[in-house]
Amino acid sequence: MPIRTARPSDYQRVIHNVNDWWGGRQMSQMLPKLFFVHFCSTSFIIERDERIIGFLIGFMSQTHSQEAYIHFAGVHPEYRKQGVGRTLYDQFFSTVQSLGCNRVRCVTSPVNQQSLAYHLHLGFQIEPGSAQNDSTSYHLDYDGLGEHRVLLFKHL
Ligand SMILES: CC(C)(COP(=O)(O)OP(=O)(O)OC[C@H]1O[C@@H](n2cnc3c(N)ncnc32)[C@H](O)[C@@H]1OP(=O)(O)O)[C@@H](O)C(=O)NCCC(=O)NCCS
Incomplete structure (x- = not known):
């Protein structure tokens, strides 16, 4: 491609x-x-x-x-x-x-479940935060008020 x-x-x-x-x-x-x-x-x-x-x-x-x-x-x-x-x-x-x-990071919104599933499939891991949504740990107000984020990282 x-x-x-x-x-x-x-x-x-x-x-x-x-x-x-x-x-x-x-x-x-x-x-x-x-x-x-x-x-x-x-x-x-x-x-x-x-x-x-x-x-x-x-x-x-x-x-x-x-x-x-x-x-x-x-x-x-x-x-x-x-x-x-x-x-x-x-x-x-x-x-x-x-x-x-040797490490790649990205963030995604807890509402973007497809993005989350995709990144986990590609070998990213979740950096634990203070809040929990179903089984997903995320960081409250990470990008400003109400802008919660799941923090992801992957070792290369
Ligand atoms: C997330 C996104 C970039 C994936 O792109 P894509 O071209 O469909 O992904 P690929 O076809 O290359 O898939 C790569 C692998 O991930 C898997 N995959 C793709 N979408 C997935 C999903 N939603 N959940 C779990 N796995 C997924 C594929 O099965 C494939 O697995 P394999 O290589 O082991 O066979 C695309 O769906 C998208 O643009 N979504 C909207 C924007 C977005 O949310 N971006 C997130 C990053 S900011």
Whole structure:
């Protein structure tokens, strides 16, 4: 599956789809263009028939030199369960590993059960928080009032 690094000109093609790809949740404000300008070498795009069908925005941590962070990843609903997400994540893992990283982190909302199941399937573990939803431990108000998050990490 052809994959390439992201570039600024991808932004408009991605941002218009983000809310739809997240099932109508308002997500686009969490993805400003700066990610397509300053994090290109660790962010990836997959296209088919000149359409972007998957993207991953990630970066190396400036605070923790052996850690990397996945900020956003999404796959066009018509192209899910075909290995697009796995290809994006594997490319990110190998890229940041070659830069000296041995741990990848990301966060997801406790309401995004699909994202949670997907990350657990890919080998991520949950960092225990102060609150519990069914069997999932999460961090209350992590991203601001009412913005609870499940913190995930994976050893490379
Ligand atoms: C989560 C998402 C990126 C997965 O993309 P995808 O292209 O469907 O994933 P893949 O087909 O590459 O699946 C990779 C593996 O995960 C598994 N998988 C995919 N979706 C899954 C899910 N919801 N729950 C559990 N496992 C899942 C696949 O079976 C596959 O397993 P295998 O490689 O062992 O056979 C996609 O569903 C999506 O864009 N969701 C909406 C946005 C979102 O929530 N993003 C989360 C990160 S911010």
